[in-house]
Amino acid sequence: MDHSTPSIWLALDSRQAGGIETHVVQLANGLRDHGWHSRVVFLRDHGPHPMKDRLADRGLPWSVLDGRFFSLARLLRTARPSILHTHGYKAGIVGRLAARITGVPVVSTFHAGETGTGRVALYDRLDRWTSALSQQRIAVSQSIADRLPWPSSVMNNFVDVPDPTTIGNQIAFVGRLSHEKGPDIFTRLGALHPGHPFHVYGSGPMATELQRTASANIVFHGAQADMDTVWPRIGVLVMTSRHEGLPMAALEAMARGIPVIATNTGNLPALVRHGDNGFLCPVADIAAFDTCLSTWLTRKDQRDRWSVTARDTVQRAFSTRAVVPQVLDRYRQALRIGT
CATH class of the missing domain: 3.40.50.2000 (Glycogen Phosphorylase B;)
Structure with a gap:
């Protein structure tokens, strides 16, 4: 040395x-x-x-x-x-x-x-x-x-910013299944969209209760040893946290061109610009999350722009x-x- x-x-x-x-x-x-x-x-x-x-x-x-x-x-x-x-x-x-x-x-x-x-x-x-x-x-x-x-x-x-790749189409939650991360808000949002699978990646103390009460379109994948194999499947990351700092999952997603729909808590507003590289919602506001997700689902013509802008944001200030x-x-x- x-x-x-x-x-x-x-x-x-x-x-x-x-x-x-x-x-x-x-x-x-x-x-x-x-x-x-x-x-x-x-x-x-x-x-x-x-x-x-x-x-x-x-x-x-x-x-x-x-x-x-x-x-x-x-x-x-x-x-x-x-x-x-x-x-x-x-x-x-x-x-x-x-x-x-x-x-x-x-x-x-x-x-x-x-x-x-x-x-x-x-x-x-x-x-x-x-x-x-x-x-x-x-x-x-x-x-x-x-x-x-x-x-x-x-x-x-x-985070490191990987080379650009095509992104998937899953609607996903990535994180610990605990109250502060709001996975129950994500499953409630999923119940409003029964025609779309909602994917949960993570484990934690709320896992059993969430699996018991979630609608049929919620898919629980458990904790992931290597998210690098998961990110290519995801099209939009939904972060329903009640409390946050600056979550690594949001950075990892955006670095790959995956837009984020997140609560306006912690330092997330410094990362996510509403309507530009993702969407921001008040904490626990299901109606706001529903509106933003519906925009992502219906405005396919804007997805490439959101993806490029998300990646550029991380490259400039969060890499x-x-x-x-x-x-x-x-x-x-x-x-x-x-x-």
């Missing part, structure tokens, strides 16, 4: 694939493209994980720890990475404390658009208040930044090429502060 080049550890605690996991893979890949060394560190071994396969396929290094605080602290003390970059509340809380006692600078990215309930709400508060221990804080939307008690940089989520240099600036500032 060239020790003149900073080494970045990207830390997370992950049980399944999701938006944070996609973000970390994209970031690790982008860092390598810019000549920076990185390693993804899973704080605990939760068994087989599609993210590990994606990292291995790209030749990106990763390690798994045993979930104990002192194991992370000991490894930080001996390996001495230049920066620990945390993702998610568990990695944020544990990582910042371990880095503090070992003298490793910390950058923390805050992804969650919702505060959760019960134990998750407690972890969320601890995550936000211990953010003072970070040399740099990054939020993926202004609403997330506004909840942090310390100054942060608002930075777009980002790895556009955003990773901003992350590198935060790293350089953290290194200056931490020395």
Whole structure:
């Protein structure tokens, strides 16, 4: 390893694939493209994980720890990475404390658009208040930044933009089947269009109830290990979230020319321009979603325009090429502060 080049550890605690996991893979890949060394560190071994396969396929290094605080602290003390970059509340809380006692600078990215309930709400508060221990804080939307008690940089989520391909015709929901993502709103929308199949890609605590109550045209596919094989089937992505930051699924879809019908929450209005590259609806407004979906279904003459504009939007402001240099600036500032 060239020790003149900073080494970045990207830390997370992950049980399944999701938006944070996609973000970390994209970031690790982008860092390598810019000549920076990185390693993804899973704080605990939760068994087989599609993210590990994606990292291995790209030749990106990763390690798994045993979930104990002192194991992370000991490894930080001996390996001495230049920066620990945390993702998610568990990695944020544990990582910042371990880095503090070992003298490793910390950058923390805050992804969650919702505060959760019960134990998750407690972890969320601890995550936000211990953010003072970070040399740099990054939020993926202004609403997330506004909840942090310390100054942060608002930075777009980002994805690689693949070469243009033809897109499919499925009406799809992609995400965790949990209340904040609004999959129940999607299935209610599907009931208004019994002549069209509605496809659900994802799993979560609402899965059983949704499958029990959904109309016959709702097709449940479960969690997907590799969305790259799924995106070519999709013609429009419907994001019915009650709370959001800047969802990776929206970026991945638009990067492939798939327009998005989404709620106007979190940083989605910065990505989706109503009627231009997609559509925006008030949260839980079934009538608005119905109107937008009907427009997409009937205005086939506009689909090519929506597709091209969606892809161009991501290319300009939400791509790895556009955003990773901003992350590198935060790293350089953290290194200056931490020395």
